[in-house]
Amino acid sequence: MLLTVAIIGGPHGLKGEVRLDLRTDDPQRRLAEGSVLETEPADAGPLTVVRARRSAEATYVIFDEARDRTAAESLRGVRLVVESDEDEDDDDEGWYPHQLVGLRAVHVDGRELGTVADLEHLPAQDVLVITEPDGAEARVPFVAELVPAVDPDAGTVTLDPPRGLFAADPADDDESVADDAEDAGGRP
Incomplete structure (x- = not known):
């Protein structure tokens, strides 16, 4: 089973750096220098991480295969994927x-x-x-x-959703309004 690590966004600057929409809880490991990531679509990769950095608002990466803005732009929307590790499926810290x-x-x-x-x-x-x-x-x-x-x-x-979150469980159905009014001593 393939897991999405990130989705590549637009280029940042002129030297091939791209912004990532992260989908992993372990970016340091997944995006370590030298990491090779498969892609969806497959013909866009594999991509090798040259450098990754995190700023206050985003994560940026440079791939060896895309060293200029034009090449980086061609990667927009590509998913970076990895094969699921068995131990990740048993991890209680999050769900895929x-x-x-x-x-x-x-x-x-x-x-x-x-x-x-x-x-x-x-x-x-x-x-x-x-x-x-x-x-x-x-x-x-x-x-x-x-x-x-x-x-x-x-x-x-x-x-355990609140009433009204599901169409089959409206927050203000007539029966509950009538019951509430009777409970308060009023008329339905």
């Missing part, structure tokens, strides 16, 4: 999309909510994309409070 896609999403009360379609890596946090049975998509922040359990062996992700 291939480990989660296809798992059944189950509510803590046992209801089926749908199927995991993707894991999006956003700047603030990762988000699970769940395809609901009716085809709608829900996005659930991948935090312990909302995703208390992930069990790949059982094929499930257990969720």
